[in-house]
Amino acid sequence: MFEQITILAPGLLGASLAAAVKDRQLCDKLVIWARRTETRVACAEKSWCDHVTASLPEAVGEADLVVVCSPVETIHPLVESIASHLQDGALVTDVGSTKSLIVRNCHTVMPKGRQFVGSHPMAGSEKSGLAHARADLFGGKTCFVTPLVDSNEQAVETILKFWRALDMEVATVSPERHDEIVAHISHLPHVLASVLCSFLSTKDPGWRNFAGNGLRDTTRVAAGNPDIWKSIFEQNREEIARAISQFENELQSLKSAITNGQTFDILNHLERGKAYREYLRPAGKMNAGEQT
């Protein structure tokens, strides 16, 4: 599919992607760029790594596809640094959890003949880092691809094919729509899990001994990396704040029903919630006829 793919800043996602790409033989040569020496040493030992370097020009100079896997706040700076070193026809994408800021900034810095198309494979984990990398991280999961109106159609098509070749279910939406969607289905759940945990940490520490599976599952994502999530919250702050405000209204409404003993209203909340939860697709399965 490609002669050379270069992955910048491999953590959990980048290293998993490298392993998956080589598993499926999507390129002849896989090159890794990493800032930290220990990451480069770890990558050099992997069977999926053909070459590893600390030099950005060397890493991207002959790449057909560059995938930027760094935390969201460093994606635009990295893309700006590599822009002038890209060969003609090179494609650049990323795996960032927010898209509006990243896509507009990266699109702007691309020289003629080079294309940036934003991506967001929803395949994270509360674990981070190279050590947890798995080639099967992507299969069956959603990948957003977020072209702009003036994105190159051929470039978008190639990026779509790339993620589909990893068995991902690809959805094409605008960067703004993407940020609205993930604010609701990913960032808001993370906010609630984190706030529930930070709230409970103010209570009797002995209570955590009584935790059942409900609390454990509800709060799993709160174990995620605070630096990564801080940047996501900052990059998508308007959509997240709006989603929180609407959630607060719904919570206020159930609290009032509980306080006032309004049985019908309590049941209504619980039944709507149950119906939604049961209609949520199971892991790795998209409902028939709804692929975007």
Add this chain to the structure above:
Amino acid sequence: MFEQITILAPGLLGASLAAAVKDRQLCDKLVIWARRTETRVACAEKSWCDHVTASLPEAVGEADLVVVCSPVETIHPLVESIASHLQDGALVTDVGSTKSLIVRNCHTVMPKGRQFVGSHPMAGSEKSGLAHARADLFGGKTCFVTPLVDSNEQAVETILKFWRALDMEVATVSPERHDEIVAHISHLPHVLASVLCSFLSTKDPGWRNFAGNGLRDTTRVAAGNPDIWKSIFEQNREEIARAISQFENELQSLKSAITNGQTFDILNHLERGKAYREYLRPAGKMNAGEQT
């Protein structure tokens, strides 16, 4: 341990308890009372069921221990119905998720020589009903036992032994303290999962196709039975409303930090949340030296 144990109203918990009790030979005879014919027919076919009846006096007349497994709002009415049919020395307990109202009401209706001691094994599931029963539902989980100041000490001791014989980790607390604890670690997480789902159900239905594991785990409990949870919310409404209000303050504080770009405050929430989540005991493990 007992000659006869009678289980009233077997659903997921009652049937799992019956299977576990017979597995561990905690009684010679296990009797089931169920209101619905189809439940009685299903129970009669189980190896753990020695006798099944629709008559409360027949069910409890020769029982050493009666375990009431009905939804919380019917525990007190059922205990009131059986009170005059209990033999001298009989013990009654329950598995209700709320305790203050139930324990005080049930304690009051016990005739001389019969004892009620409240219990709450934290071993539910979002699945309900006999069909999902499992003898291993209880091992390693927390069971609250909630005596009153004037509860019979021998009776309390026997109930503690009973749950420990099922490999549960038993915590003795007052009914009021129990309701405060579970409002925070069980009922509030359920409220948040349900409200998140009922809120998301007001949005584009296509979004559910993009759900990742984070949303799925965070909302799993929202698939629970609405009738059961409606009653829990009603029986523990003061503690739940108080926990929601305090949670709202914490959420408001993070929202404000996100809106105003206060990086340090955002990180502080995320880091406190992560620390709490990582200190939460894993499934089935109590931290050393903290058994109550």
